[in-house]
Structure formats: C-alpha cells, structure tokens
Amino acid sequence: MFFQVIDILGTIAFAISGVLVALDKKMDPFGVLIIAFVTAVGGGTLRDVMIGINPVSWMTNMTYVYVIFGSTVFAILLRNKINYLRTSLFLFDTIGIGLYTVVGIEKGLVAGLHPIICIALGTMTACFGGVIRDILCNEIPVIFRKEVYATACILGGLTYFSLRLFMANTNLIFIIAIIVVIVIRLIAVKFKVSLPSLYKKEQV
Numbered sequence: 001m002f003f004q005v006i007d008i009l010g011t012i013a014f015a016i017s018g019v020l021v022a023l024d025k026k027m028d029p030f031g032v033l034i035i036a037f038v039t040a041v042g043g044g045t046l047r048d049v050m051i052g053i054n055p056v057s058w059m060t061n062m063t064y065v066y067v068i069f070g071s072t073v074f075a076i077l078l079r080n081k082i083n084y085l086r087t088s089l090f091l092f093d094t095i096g097i098g099l100y101t102v103v104g105i106e107k108g109l110v111a112g113l114h115p116i117i118c119i120a121l122g123t124m125t126a127c128f129g130g131v132i133r134d135i136l137c138n139e140i141p142v143i144f145r146k147e148v149y150a151t152a153c154i155l156g157g158l159t160y161f162s163l164r165l166f167m168a169n170t171n172l173i174f175i176i177a178i179i180v181v182i183v184i185r186l187i188a189v190k191f192k193v194s195l196p197s198l199y200k201k202e203q204v
Helices: 002-024 029-051 062-077 085-110 115-136 150-164 170-190
Strands: none
Touching (some): 002 029, 002 085, 002 170, 029 062, 029 085, 085 150, 085 170
C-alpha cells in the first residue's frame, strides 16, 4: 500500500510538471494532456517493457489514467497559482524523480534483478518521462545538460541498497532514499554544482 502511494505521488508530480511545460509552450488542452501523460508514464513504460511486463502497468490499472487526468485538470485550473513556471517545474520535477527512482528500484527487485540493474531501472523510470516531454516540447532534455539529474537518482539508489544492509523497515528506507535524491538535486541547483563538461574552449 505504501509503495503504491509513492507510485501515485510520482505520477501526480510528473503529470503536473508536464502540464507546466506544455502551458509554457502555449499548447491546446489536448496537447497539454498528451505531454502530461507521456511525462507521467514514459519512464515507467520503458521500464516495464525492459523487464517484460506485458501489458505495461498503466494499461492494466486505470488508477494511473484517472490520476493523470485529474492532475492535468488541477494544474490547468490552478495554473495562475502554481505557474511561477521555472520554480514550480523544477520542484515538481525534483519530487517526481525522487519518487520514481524508488518505484523503479522496487520493480527491479520484484523481477529478481541485480542491485546495479535495479538502480539503472530506477534512474530510467525517473528520467525518461522527462526526456520524452522535453523532446516533444523541442527542449534539450535536462538529463543531457550539465545539471545533476540522473546522478541524484543513482546516489539515491546506492543509498537505498546501503540502508537495506542495516535496516529492516522498508518504508523508512523508501522515504530516506527519496529524500536523498530530492536533497541532492536541490543542493546541486542551489549551489550550481554540475558534472564537468568534456567540451574545451578554444584558445583565442
């Protein structure tokens, strides 16, 4: 039950982040809904295909569809309240990757996969909905910029498996791992911490 709540909260966070991007691009209501939908389920769909879940999770559980519709309507109706666009998008996106990292890891564990593969699945679950969203909206995906994004998911995953060695309370481990992802992302953006670029400026 607790795990399902995390999954639903992640769906809400990513759906709203999709709505905010679509509104920024001045899309019509149908376009807004599509962007919200692919942002919310894109990463999870890729994950389910890779581990052989057929049909993928959201196709067999209408709760996800209802939640995305509800989140989209909510975000549109209250867009003037939450549309401090860049800040709101960043917050919902950050919350979403924290929640979905743990969801992806847990799905990998249920499938009996190695912890390293589980962390990779968690990172993909958290990141690839945003990648699809940004590509459809003609933006360079955040994961491909210098910002700490996927790295936060990986560190959250490592935290998750490290805590499993010492703690038995799975729900608490979930919460701590989610907080680690969110805090790392917030700190990285606040203090402009980024991965080094391979690009070298030419000497003039």
